[in-house]
Each structure stands twice: as C-alpha cells, then as structure tokens.
Amino acid sequence: MPARLTCGADLWGWGFIFFRKSTGEIMLDSTEFRVVTSTPDKVELSFRSAYDPTRRDSVRLAVDKRLVLLRGVSGFYPYAVFSHSAALPPLNITEARLAFKLGTSRFRYMAVSDKLQRAMPSAADRDPPRGRPLAYKEAVLLVNPAEPEFKGEVDDKYMYSLDNKDNKVHGWISEGTTSSSPAPASPAAVGFWVVTPSNEFKSGGPMKRELTSHVGPTALTMFMGTHYVGDAIVANIGDGENWTKVLGPVFVYLNSVPEKKQKQQKKSFWGGGRGAPVVMDPKAALWEDAKARAAAEAAKWPYNFPESPEFHKAGERATVAGRLLVRDRYLVAAGAGEDGMFPARNAYVGLAAPGQAGSWATESKGYQFWTRSAASGGFAITGVRAGLYSLYAWVPGVHGEFVSSYPVNVTGAGEVLKLGDLVFAPPRAGPTVWEMGIPDRSAAEFFVPDPNQKLVNRLFLGPAMAAEKFRQYGLWDRYAELYPNGADPVFTVGASHYSKDWFFAHVTRKLPVVVSGSGGQQQQQYAPTTRQIKFALAAVASDGNYTLRIALAAAQMARLRIEVNPPPLESGKTRRPAAVFTTPEFGEGNAIARHGDHGTWWSFEFGIQGRMLVEGENVISITQVRAFGAFLGVMYDYIRLEAPPASRRDPTAAAAAMNGTSSIAA
Numbered sequence: 001m002p003a004r005l006t007c008g009a010d011l012w013g014w015g016f017i018f019f020r021k022s023t024g025e026i027m028l029d030s031t032e033f034r035v036v037t038s039t040p041d042k043v044e045l046s047f048r049s050a051y052d053p054t055r056r057d058s059v060r061l062a063v064d065k066r067l068v069l070l071r072g073v074s075g076f077y078p079y080a081v082f083s084h085s086a087a088l089p090p091l092n093i094t095e096a097r098l099a100f101k102l103g104t105s106r107f108r109y110m111a112v113s114d115k116l117q118r119a120m121p122s123a124a125d126r127d128p129p130r131g132r133p134l135a136y137k138e139a140v141l142l143v144n145p146a147e148p149e150f151k152g153e154v155d156d157k158y159m160y161s162l163d164n165k166d167n168k169v170h171g172w173i174s175e176g177t178t179s180s181s182p183a184p185a186s187p188a189a190v191g192f193w194v195v196t197p198s199n200e201f202k203s204g205g206p207m208k209r210e211l212t213s214h215v216g217p218t219a220l221t222m223f224m225g226t227h228y229v230g231d232a233i234v235a236n237i238g239d240g241e242n243w244t245k246v247l248g249p250v251f252v253y254l255n256s257v258p259e260k261k262q263k264q265q266k267k268s269f270w271g272g273g274r275g276a277p278v279v280m281d282p283k284a285a286l287w288e289d290a291k292a293r294a295a296a297e298a299a300k301w302p303y304n305f306p307e308s309p310e311f312h313k314a315g316e317r318a319t320v321a322g323r324l325l326v327r328d329r330y331l332v333a334a335g336a337g338e339d340g341m342f343p344a345r346n347a348y349v350g351l352a353a354p355g356q357a358g359s360w361a362t363e364s365k366g367y368q369f370w371t372r373s374a375a376s377g378g379f380a381i382t383g384v385r386a387g388l389y390s391l392y393a394w395v396p397g398v399h400g401e402f403v404s405s406y407p408v409n410v411t412g413a414g415e416v417l418k419l420g421d422l423v424f425a426p427p428r429a430g431p432t433v434w435e436m437g438i439p440d441r442s443a444a445e446f447f448v449p450d451p452n453q454k455l456v457n458r459l460f461l462g463p464a465m466a467a468e469k470f471r472q473y474g475l476w477d478r479y480a481e482l483y484p485n486g487a488d489p490v491f492t493v494g495a496s497h498y499s500k501d502w503f504f505a506h507v508t509r510k511l512p513v514v515v516s517g518s519g520g521q522q523q524q525q526y527a528p529t530t531r532q533i534k535f536a537l538a539a540v541a542s543d544g545n546y547t548l549r550i551a552l553a554a555a556q557m558a559r560l561r562i563e564v565n566p567p568p569l570e571s572g573k574t575r576r577p578a579a580v581f582t583t584p585e586f587g588e589g590n591a592i593a594r595h596g597d598h599g600t601w602w603s604f605e606f607g608i609q610g611r612m613l614v615e616g617e618n619v620i621s622i623t624q625v626r627a628f629g630a631f632l633g634v635m636y637d638y639i640r641l642e643a644p645p646a647s648r649r650d651p652t653a654a655a656a657a658m659n660g661t662s663s664i665a666a
Contacts, residue, residue, distance in 0.1 A: 079248030205366030232589030322419030343377030386412030544644030555587025
C-alpha cells in the first residue's frame with residue numbers, strides 16, 4: 001500500500017518524524033500486504049514495512065498498519081503496531097500521526113467541540129497574495145480570500161488545539177453540493193469524524209495539548225508529538241532496546257442527513273416540551289450524532305475485534321482501585337477533619353511509566369491510563385494493560401502532585417488491584433499569607449486581554465467565547481500596548497485581583513524597530529519585563545523561614561529572577577535587594593505562540609528568611625530575564641507566600657491562619 005490511500009476525493013496516511021540530519025517527515029510506506037481476516041462480519045487488512053538500511057529515509061522500526069471494517073458500521077478503524085527489536089539502530093521518535101485530507105470543494109464546516117465550530121476558509125486563501133504570513137508560517141492574515149466573510153481574519157491551526165482529555169471527536173461537515181459545484185452533486189449533508197475512544201496510546205497524559213482539525217480541510221490524530229511540551233517528550237529508543245507500542249485503534253465515523261430529512265428538520269421543532277421550540281439544522285444533527293457515537297465507542301473500549309496479539313483485549317486487562325485523600329491542615333476544605341484530611345474530589349488519577357512526580361507529562365513510550373476520582377476520593381482505573389507503573393494524581397484547587405512511593409505491578413487477566421487509602425500531602429511549609437490564581441495548571445483565570453481588532457479570529461469574539469479568548473493571535477504584543485513606556489503592572493495584595501490585574505503570560509516587551517547596518521536592515525528588539533507583588537505584614541517572624549511557591553502553566557526558554565524587597569524602580573538607588581533567586585533556563589512548549597492557556601506544568605519553591613521582610617509594605621518582583629524574541633516567557637498557574645509554621649515564636653502565624661488560609665471548593 002502506498003503511504004497515502006486514495007478514497008474518492010480524500011486522502012489519508014500515517015505521518016512520522018524522527019531525528020536524523022536532513023530528514024523531515026517520513027510517510028510510512030508499506031512493502032507487504034496481507035488479508036488478516038475476511039468474513040461476512042469483519043475484514044482486517046495489514047500493511048507491513050521493515051527497516052531497510054540501504055534507504056536513507058527508512059524508519060528504524062517494523063511497522064504494521066492495520067485497517068478494520070465491521071459489518072453494519074459506518075466507518076473504519078485504523079491502528080498501527082510499532083516494533084523496535086534489539087538488532088535495530090537507535091531511534092528518537094518526534095511525531096507519529098494519522099492525517100486525513102478531505103475534498104476541498106465539499107468540506108467547508110469544521111467542528112472540534114461544542115464551542116469550536118465554524119465555516120472555514122480554504123487552503124488556497126492562506127497562500128499569497130490572498131493570505132499574508134504573520135509572525136510564523138502557521139499564522140496567516142486573510143487579506144483577499146475567495147469568500148469575503150473571512151476577510152481580515154487570522155487563521156492558525158493551533159487555535160483549534162485540545163487537551164487529550166477533551167479530544168473525543170472532531171471533524172468536518174459537507175452541507176451538500178449541487179450540480180454547479182466542482183464536486184459531484186451530493187444533496188446529503190455528510191460528516192467525517194475522527195473519534196478517539198481511549199487516550200491510553202497517546203503521549204503526555206490527559207493535559208497534553210495537540211492539534212485536531214484545521215484548514216485543508218485536514219483532520220488529525222496525533223499519537224505522539226512535541227507540541228506544547230518540547231523535546232522532553234520525544235520517544236528515545238536506545239541501541240539494543242526492544243520496544244513495541246500499539247497506536248489506536250481510532251474510529252473514523254461517517255454520518256449523513258439525507259436531503260429529505262434536512263428539509264423535515266428545518267421545518268420541524270426539535271426538543272418538544274412546553275418551552276421555546278428548538279430548530280435542529282443538519283450541521284447540529286450531524287455533530288450531536290457524532291458525539292453520541294464517540295461516547296458509544298468509548299464505552300466499548302478496549303475493543304474486542306483487533307487481531308494483532310499486541311492489542312490486549314478486556315480479558316487480558318486489569319482494574320486498579322483505591323481512594324485518594326489530601327492532608328493539608330492549612331487548606332480549608334469541605335469535610336476536612338481536625339488533621340486537615342479530606343477526600344481528593346475530582347482528582348486526575350493515572351497510571352504511567354514509573355518516574356518522578358510529573359514525569360507522565362513527558363512520557364511517550366508507554367501507555368497511560370487515567371480517570372477522575374469521585375466526591376469520596378474513590379477511583380477505579382479500568383482496562384489497564386499488564387505492566388509496572390507509578391500512580392500519579394493531582395487535584396484541581398490543590399497545589400502540587402502525588403506520586404506513589406512504590407511501583408504498581410499490574411499482572412492483567414481480570415485482576416482487581418486494590419490500593420486502599422492513599423494520602424497526598426501537598427507541598428506546604430506553613431499557613432498562607434496570600435495567594436494568587438487557582439492551582440489548576442491553567443493560566444485562563446488570569447487577565448487575558450482582548451486581541452488587536454485587526455488580527456482576530458471572529459469565532460472567539462463575544463461574551464459567550466470569553467473563556468476561549470486566549471486562543472486569539474498576537475496577545476503577546478498586547479502587553480506592551482496595555483502597559484506602555486516600561487510601566488509593568490504592580491499587583492497589590494488585598495486591592496488587586498488576578499483576573500483583572502495580572503497578565504496571564506509573562507512575556508517580553510516589544511520595543512520600537514531599530515534600523516541598523518549599512519543596508520538599513522530593520523531589527524525588532526525586545527526587553528525583559530518585571531512584575532511586582534506588594535503586600536503588607538503587620539508582624540514578621542524575623543528568625544523564621546517564609547516560603548514562596550510559583551507554579552507555572554507553561555514556559556518557553558525562560559529564566560526567572562525573583563527579588564525580595566528590591567529598591568524602588570523609580571528611585572535610581574543602587575542598594576541590593578534583600579534576597580535574589582534565579583532559576584535555570586527551562587521550558588520549550590511554545591504555548592504563548594500556539595495560543596494555549598497551558599503547556600507543561602512547572603513548580604518552583606523559594607525559601608525567604610524572615611529577616612529579609614519588614615513590618616509594613618514588602619515587595620516581591622519577578623523578572624523574566626531572557627528577551628531575544630516575542631515568544632519567550634511563562635504562563636502563571638498559582639503563586640503563594642507561606643509564613644513559618646505556627647509556633648510560639650511566630651507572631652504572624654495567628655494572623656496568617658485567620659486571614660490568609662487557602663480554601664478549596666467542595
């Protein structure tokens with residue numbers, strides 16, 4: 001089979017990127033075809049390829065691409081088995097994906113979620129002179145599109161990215177064509193959907209953000225990729241390493257609304273009842289049907305039909321169950337006991353390769369299995385393949401992350417492994433003096449500005465889309481426009497609010513263009529920016545230790561400098577601040593440029609001696625010191641200052657415990 005299979009006007013194929021000089025994306029072509037199963041109820045086909053050392057672009061893997069069709073099912077199931085034997089050379093896999101290119105004259109409407117739906121421009125609209133590239137090639141301003149409705153909008157595939165946990169179904173709708181259309185007449189409205197029934201085979205866990213559908217029309221399944229994370233998530237397969245992974249199956253679902261039914265739907269009322277009638281148009285009908293089908297496919301997981309022995313069916317899998325509790329005597333939570341213990345409600349609980357806290361977010365070689373805990377903290381992770389794992393968890397509203405102190409050995413074959421009660425003690429040194437943000441691994445609760453009105457995606461305008469405003473293009477440039485002349489914002493605890501007064505991303509400041517050189521080249525320059533947090537202390541435990549915690553939702557080639565009580569910026573004084581802390585360079589997820597509200601989560605802890613603080617007003621400044629581009633910086637998740645632990649020698653403890661204690665909603 002060729003790398004791409006032609007189906008009418010549509011193309012689909014497996015794409016693959018690995019590290020080697022002068023090597024770009026490789027299409028996984030096949031050299032061996034086999035009919036695995038052919039019955040009235042099922043057909044499964046195999047397209048295999050092996051490493052050929054005489055070919056420079058040959059992938060150092062044995063690849064078995066499978067295609068399954070089931071009787072009575074409107075769609076097909078592709079999956080692949082990647083195998084690396086000890087005899088093969090080492091390999092670093094950067095990206096593995098399944099891409100579908102649909103007919104350009106048919107599919108014009110894209111749906112990624114309930115909110116992310118719209119008519120889309122064509123790929124030709126992005127090309128000059130109809131489109132003008134912006135700060136990077138993926139972002140294009142549509143200056144003269146074929147259809148005027150798109151004029152003046154920005155198109156960028158990253159605007160439609162989703163977290164793995166939210167990426168259940170996405171795709172395209174053809175609203176039907178007439179005989180005057182370039183495509184053959186088709187009066188039916190048709191949907192083409194990529195359904196992901198499980199994320200166990202995807203890299204990076206539930207918070208990994210990836211591409212979905214975008215202009216092309218293109219629909220993707222990203223099994224492995226570095227977007228929003230960076231090279232830390234590359235799958236490094238070593239010399240002499242045996243490694244196998246099954247990618248998929250995913251389900252490609254096709255649905256339709258015939259012309260007759262379309263007319264009936266447009267005339268009839270959907271919903272019934274005594275309320276206002278609801279008219280269901282064909283696009284909405286196709287989308288609702290696709291969502292229902294995605295839920296049905298997820299309920300069938302693990303599938304019972306793949307013939308590859310590498311795909312483990314339900315009888316070969318296990319369940320891991322337990323209860324997660326949080327112990328933090330300084331955190332007020334509903335149902336908490338005197339010891340500060342309370343259930344970890346709605347926690348993300350998962351099994352991934354053994355590692356340190358957070359290592360699952362950069363893990364791509366193995367499988368991951370995640371669930372959400374109940375109000376009681378109880379959880380059951382079903383369908384777990386046999387293997388050795390660590391159990392990881394994090395709780396929305398609670399800073400930090402839990403990782404099991406011992407490996408979880410799953411033997412499979414119907415096992416129910418009961419872990420009992422697990423206690424998560426979040427990072428905590430003392431009572432909260434003040435805090436900013438919500439510890440939820442997202443920057444969306446902070447101040448996200450309106451976009452430049454000349455560089456908008458109209459889908460994300462208006463109050464109904466306020467929560468998606470971070471997806472707009474060019475928000476990094478809005479910082480210098482909102483805070484001109486070097487006037488970085490100052491946050492005053494007790495007077496300011498993070499949703500209005502703390503820009504969600506700590507970005508560089510765009511300076512005026514500098515003309516230099518004999519040729520008069522224009523050079524865009526940037527400057528570091530400094531945020532200040534001002535807070536008052538009625539008393540200070542001078543012989544105690546305070547703790548500053550900074551959690552970040554994303555980072556790109558950043559380095560932070562934290563100063564405690566620096567001299568006033570306007571004073572011109574040269575005295576040294578009471579304390580200075582500097583982080584190493586970190587992060588390469590590029591979430592600022594890719595319109596994210598998060599990438600990989602980072603957490604830093606800084607110990608501040610009490611003698612560095614004063615009674616009355618104190619200042620903590622945070623500078624992102626690297627400034628050689630527009631996209632360097634961090635996104636904030638949560639900031640907290642803790643007093644020393646309560647003791648007789650701590651005059652701030654009572655006040656902090658009374659006035660600054662953190663709380664978490666039930």
